[in-house]
Amino acid sequence: MAAEAGTIARPLTTSSVAAANPLRAGLASSRISDPCNVVFFGASGDLVKRMLIPAMYNLRLGDVLPTNFGIIGFARSANSNDEFRAQMKEAVDTYSRSGEARDPLWTDFANRISYVSGDFDDREAFTRLRAALEENDQKLGTQGNRLFYLSTPPSVFGKIVAQLAVVGLGPKDQATGWSRIVIEKPFGTDLESARALQSEVGKVFEEKRIYRIDHYLGKEPVQDIMALRFANVIFEPIWNRRYVDCIQITAAETVGVEGRGGYYDSAGALRDMIQNHVINLLALVAMEPPISPNADHIRDEKFKVLSALRPISVDHVPKMTARGQYGPGLIEGKPVPGYREESSVAPDSTTETYASVKFFIDNWRWADVPFYLRSGKRLARKTSEIAVMFRGIPHRIFGESGDQIETNTLVMKIQPEEGVSLRFNAKVPGPKMHIRAVTMDFNYGTGFGVVSAPAYERLISDAMRGDATLFTRWDAVEAAWEAVTPIMQRWSESRVVDFPNYLAGSQGPQSADALLIADGREWRRI
Amino acid sequence: MSVHIDSIADISRVLAQLRRTRTVASEGEIGSGARVATLNFIVFVDDPEHRPWVLERAQRIADKHPSRLIVLDGTSSGSGVDVSTSARQTAGATVINERVDVAVENLDHASIRSLTQELTAPDVPTVLWWSGARLLQSRTFKGLAELASGVLVDSSGKARDEETIRELGEFVARFPNVALSDLAFMRLLPWQDMIAQFFDDPALRESLFSLTSLRIESGSEAEALYLGAWLGSRLSWEVADRDTFRTRDGRLIPFEKIQKGDQRRVLSVALTSTDSRYLAALSECDPGVACLSVTGARAKPTWCMPLQSIDNTSLIERAILQGGADRIFETSLLTVRDLLG
Numbered sequence: 001m002a003a004e005a006g007t008i009a010r011p012l013t014t015s016s017v018a019a020a021n022p023l024r025a026g027l028a029s030s031r032i033s034d035p036c037n038v039v040f041f042g043a044s045g046d047l048v049k050r051m052l053i054p055a056m057y058n059l060r061l062g063d064v065l066p067t068n069f070g071i072i073g074f075a076r077s078a079n080s081n082d083e084f085r086a087q088m089k090e091a092v093d094t095y096s097r098s099g100e101a102r103d104p105l106w107t108d109f110a111n112r113i114s115y116v117s118g119d120f121d122d123r124e125a126f127t128r129l130r131a132a133l134e135e136n137d138q139k140l141g142t143q144g145n146r147l148f149y150l151s152t153p154p155s156v157f158g159k160i161v162a163q164l165a166v167v168g169l170g171p172k173d174q175a176t177g178w179s180r181i182v183i184e185k186p187f188g189t190d191l192e193s194a195r196a197l198q199s200e201v202g203k204v205f206e207e208k209r210i211y212r213i214d215h216y217l218g219k220e221p222v223q224d225i226m227a228l229r230f231a232n233v234i235f236e237p238i239w240n241r242r243y244v245d246c247i248q249i250t251a252a253e254t255v256g257v258e259g260r261g262g263y264y265d266s267a268g269a270l271r272d273m274i275q276n277h278v279i280n281l282l283a284l285v286a287m288e289p290p291i292s293p294n295a296d297h298i299r300d301e302k303f304k305v306l307s308a309l310r311p312i313s314v315d316h317v318p319k320m321t322a323r324g325q326y327g328p329g330l331i332e333g334k335p336v337p338g339y340r341e342e343s344s345v346a347p348d349s350t351t352e353t354y355a356s357v358k359f360f361i362d363n364w365r366w367a368d369v370p371f372y373l374r375s376g377k378r379l380a381r382k383t384s385e386i387a388v389m390f391r392g393i394p395h396r397i398f399g400e401s402g403d404q405i406e407t408n409t410l411v412m413k414i415q416p417e418e419g420v421s422l423r424f425n426a427k428v429p430g431p432k433m434h435i436r437a438v439t440m441d442f443n444y445g446t447g448f449g450v451v452s453a454p455a456y457e458r459l460i461s462d463a464m465r466g467d468a469t470l471f472t473r474w475d476a477v478e479a480a481w482e483a484v485t486p487i488m489q490r491w492s493e494s495r496v497v498d499f500p501n502y503l504a505g506s507q508g509p510q511s512a513d514a515l516l517i518a519d520g521r522e523w524r525r526i
Numbered sequence: 527m528s529v530h531i532d533s534i535a536d537i538s539r540v541l542a543q544l545r546r547t548r549t550v551a552s553e554g555e556i557g558s559g560a561r562v563a564t565l566n567f568i569v570f571v572d573d574p575e576h577r578p579w580v581l582e583r584a585q586r587i588a589d590k591h592p593s594r595l596i597v598l599d600g601t602s603s604g605s606g607v608d609v610s611t612s613a614r615q616t617a618g619a620t621v622i623n624e625r626v627d628v629a630v631e632n633l634d635h636a637s638i639r640s641l642t643q644e645l646t647a648p649d650v651p652t653v654l655w656w657s658g659a660r661l662l663q664s665r666t667f668k669g670l671a672e673l674a675s676g677v678l679v680d681s682s683g684k685a686r687d688e689e690t691i692r693e694l695g696e697f698v699a700r701f702p703n704v705a706l707s708d709l710a711f712m713r714l715l716p717w718q719d720m721i722a723q724f725f726d727d728p729a730l731r732e733s734l735f736s737l738t739s740l741r742i743e744s745g746s747e748a749e750a751l752y753l754g755a756w757l758g759s760r761l762s763w764e765v766a767d768r769d770t771f772r773t774r775d776g777r778l779i780p781f782e783k784i785q786k787g788d789q790r791r792v793l794s795v796a797l798t799s800t801d802s803r804y805l806a807a808l809s810e811c812d813p814g815v816a817c818l819s820v821t822g823a824r825a826k827p828t829w830c831m832p833l834q835s836i837d838n839t840s841l842i843e844r845a846i847l848q849g850g851a852d853r854i855f856e857t858s859l860l861t862v863r864d865l866l867g
Contacts, residue, residue, distance in 0.1 A: 021731060022761065023722035023725060023760050023761075024722050024726075025854070026853065026854035027718055027854070060832070061832050062832070062834070063716075063719075063832050067723060067726070067831075102812055103811055103812065104809050104812060104817065105812065105830055105832055108830040
């Protein structure tokens with residue numbers, strides 16, 4: 001169950017204890033000082049193998065994990081501790097960014113991994129889980145601190161949380177230590193199901209203990225949005241309706257559904273991307289300055305701006321949105337099938353693989369500035385970015401006839417490039433006053449020479465630390481669902497006749513272009 | 527692209543050549559040639575044997591951080607000035623590094639300072655990596671240190687450990703506004719953390735105040751001196767003599783320094799208290815991992831820790847990025863001076 005006796009018991013380390021150690025003064029360490037257990041539900045799943053265990057191992061390699069920690073996998077598959085450890089080693093060998101697991105560190109790490117087999121409504125199994133946690137507390141010095149990570153379909157979140165409460169693993173039953181729960185997206189499939197889910201989880205865990213993960217928010221460039229805005233003086237004065245013409249937020253992928261056809265066909269681009277990742281980016285770029293970096297201060301501002309999203313009435317949905325579905329086409333010169341030919345997708349599916357939405361934010365800063373959001377699969381290029389497009393100059397005095405004076409654009413690049421670029425106009429050297437737009441680039445990799453850690457590593461360590469800044473609070477989740485609900489409603493009611501309406505490898509459907517053309521604007525090229 | 531100029535007499539020619547090579551390197555870029563200069567990185571080397579080691583690491587740093595690398599070559603290996611620019615693609619952006627190698631063996635300190643000042647790019651921090659044989663006894667060093675916001679040295683690995691450390695103490699006093707980093711001290715961070723870890727456990731903390739001896743095995747003396755001095759200064763021990771500390775209640779703590787293993791590497795640290803022994807030692811299977819154990823009355827089973835970024839390039843990089851003075855280092859430095867007498 002827990003680690004073998006006598007192998008890895010460790011000195012206890014907590015923030016307060018470490019602070020009392022005179023040798024700690026001035027000693028830089030990125031290590032999380034609270035000891036804890038991390039329980040992965042759905043431990044035999046792909047996410048645990050591809051992302052979560054490699055992330056934990058890399059946190060260990062980076063000396064970020066606390067000195068006293070334990071990992072427990074919980075899933076239906078019947079496995080012994082050793083079998084599960086062997087599977088996790090294979091996962092690290094295959095997927096870890098640091099390459100194959102190495103001894104003696106792997107053995108030390110593996111000795112802290114244990115496994116509990118059972119169904120998510122099996123009380124006996126949860127009782128065994130409790131025993132495993134208590135054993136770890138004794139042997140590994142994890143002090144009753146527990147992070148429950150639900151890497152499972154949302155349909156079983158309620159069952160897991162209920163069983164935790166039944167066997168006394170809920171926070172209210174804890175005499176010592178803390179309990180937190182990490183929930184993977186999607187949080188619900190619509191507003192109603194999200195509220196039902198919140199109600200179930202909320203019965204056991206208070207909001208401050210719930211960490212709703214959106215791995216997009218763990219990406220370094222997403223975190224830099226706030227730094228760019230609030231650690232510089234030059235941007236904030238022009239970050240408003242007076243200078244900004246529109247904001248375009250793009251999350252474009254070249255991949256198709258990648259074996260997730262079953263899930264994706266019931267979700268679509270609006271639910272899968274716009275409702276969470278893309279709206280979260282909108283909140284970060286549009287929110288007011290928080291009064292401190294405190295998680296709740298930041299999340300208060302995000303909620304305020306999402307609350308100010310102008311509701312799109314069902315009748316206005318056609319004017320404010322566009323949807324599409326890819327047909328066969330070429331990606332990087334190679335033919336790819338259309339969405340309806342993907343496995344587990346209905347041949348007459350009307351699920352959108354592309355969604356674009358025009359939002360307005362009804363507040364003083366952003367009144368009448370359109371926020372164009374788009375996300376799609378099988379598009380021309382993989383790119384995620386936020387483009388702040390500024391208004392044109394009020395009076396032209398430079399430039400030869402024929403020179404086009406472009407408007408300034410500030411682009412926050414999230415992936416695959418990570419950085420910021422600013423496009424502005426400059427004089428072309430020579431006797432004439434030709435003006436041409438040039439780009440000034442900042443790139444994370446080259447600017448700092450530091451490789452960003454994968455988002456999951458950052459987010460898991462934040463949850464262990466109790467820093468909820470990069471996790472989505474319920475009020476923001478609810479506001480995001482409220483914003484997209486009329487669109488979902490209209491799209492489900494109106495029959496789609498033109499799907500597929502864009503070629504794989506293209507810029508998306510023409511209807512999306514029309515959305516901007518009607519406003520006298522155009523999308524940035526993907 | 528690389529161009530050789532016979533004389534440093536005309537610095538403007540060197541700078542013009544830098545501009546030309548940069549333009550050629552950025553040909554094909556849309557809009558402006560991308561360049562994000564993060565620092566001037568001045569490297570001084572005067573030991574022919576050490577030269578390849580230093581230059582290889584300097585280039586690695588320069589490759590990673592878009593910079594103007596100015597190599598002041600005090601060996602007889604170079605002549606005149608070599609100006610080179612390299613461009614590389616990273617995540618869709620072109621990064622251009624500039625490098626100027628100047629043969630300074632036959633130049634006086636004033637000329638070296640003057641030409642270096644002219645060669646540095648404005649408005650970016652200037653870091654000096656000094657691998658010369660002497661510090662404050664060298665007028666070249668003093669001249670270059672005045673141009674720098676940060677100075678990086680490595681007091682470890684040579685017969686001059688002691689003398690260098692003495693000079694570092696003096697440097698801190700004379701250049702309070704320049705952030706000084708010694709790779710020998712920076713290499714010790716994981717070891718300091720491991721020693722501290724033993725006593726994070728409240729049940730073991732009292733042992734910290736009943737330590738009876740300290741034994742450090744390392745490939746060069748600077749590491750042992752610094753680590754012992756760090757521990758002593760944290761616990762308010764006084765220096766009794768070169769091999770002994772004295773606690774505040776007057777107990778003597780023997781400090782044994784064993785020279786063993788590769789230069790610049792610590793092999794093990796052993797602390798003994800009245801009833802237990804605390805040992806942190808490099809793993810025999812993986813030099814990137816250390817194993818810790820407590821034996822005796824407060825025995826604990828062995829556990830392992832990764833040793834973070836102690837390779838020289840990482841340390842140099844950290845020194846460049848951290849900026850600012852390190853008060854813990856400075857306090858330890860003063861204790862080392864006391865140990866050396």
